[in-house]
Amino acid sequence: MSDIFTPKRIGQLEVKNRLMRSATAERLVDKDGVVTDDLLAYYKTLAKGGVGTIVTGYTAVDPQGRSGWQMMAIYSDNYIKGLQGLTNIVHQYDTKIIVQLNHCGRYSAGALIGTNPLAVSASHEEIKGEFPPREATESQIKDVIRAFVVSAERAREAGFDGVQIHAAHGYLVSQFLSPRTNKRTDQWGGGIENRSRFLMEIIKQTRQKLGADFPIWIKTNCEDFIDGGLTLSDSINVIKYLIENKAEPDAIEISGGVTFDTVIRKDVLSPEKEAYFLPQAETFRRTYPNIPLILVGGIRSYEIMEKVVGEKKMDLVAMSRPFIRDPNFPLSLQKTCRGVRTDAPTTCISCNLCLGMKKEPVRCRASENPITKISATRS
């Protein structure tokens, strides 16, 4: 019996299989971040395609935390109705849907938000241009924490099965965690406990507001893979601090890196290159045997998926690019139970051409199969 097609309890949630669509900003919202018909059609296709859990693309909790025009938004009650459309469609197929909550911090687009982006610390040599980041004051930090909490309330109202706090990839929460970007000397900076305080407060206050039943997941970096960034031992200690402060997440998705070439690695074309954060994830598993863990990053073949959930004891395997290539692949995989890689037309070749689409909806350019077109033909 295949492990990946068995149901699993992840904290309060029962998911029908071990496959998850990792957060992917599809750029299928309108310029105000509102869900469009194309996004609804794509989520219908994904859910029909057999995936157990979908995490939405990153979704702005604060208008000042947007990276571009096509970032989904949840920072006002006006967004709830559109988001309800998404959860309704996905739930028709017994698929769970989690919204990823994010503030881009220093990567927020100054030209869009009309001011200097809010960041954990002021300007950094890597951020150039007209709008250098500015250091958040104590009261601005508290406002952003509140924005996450209120957004989680809206998420529940919109019917999401939970929220995932984006604490990875160099956005605001990750900026707080990293000693490379967090240069503060107050209670929000310095040692790993102070650097984790922002994430801890978001989880703790969300739980206080929404109760223990509402799932709060995080996506975190196992390492930043950059000089002076978060190390594996740091990221293990972040979780320790969360647990000690009664802010244990209900599931942890393990990612890594703060640059495209480390987060979204190219040319994953052999089993040895797959599951590229697995060694670090095994340390998480040994240290935290009872927390549900989800692994993302270069998972491609059926054999590796089975190994990751079977032998390596991860609870779910998460993928992004394979779902851009073929949102239907779980059903095909279930039918054949053969390696995805041997199923040549549907295999993501990690060429990363999907990342080069600046303003257009994300699509697989290797197959030249726009996701909007796929949606239209399959709905």
Ligand SMILES: Cc1cc2nc3c(=O)[nH]c(=O)nc-3n(C[C@H](O)[C@H](O)[C@H](O)COP(=O)(O)O)c2cc1C
């Ligand atoms: C087009 C695209 C958009 C992405 N958007 C997000 C996002 O909104 N939030 C996030 O946490 N990760 C995002 N990612 C990263 C993926 O979730 C995932 O961590 C990464 O692509 C590695 O997994 P993969 O090898 O299965 O693609 C995105 C990746 C791609 C290719």
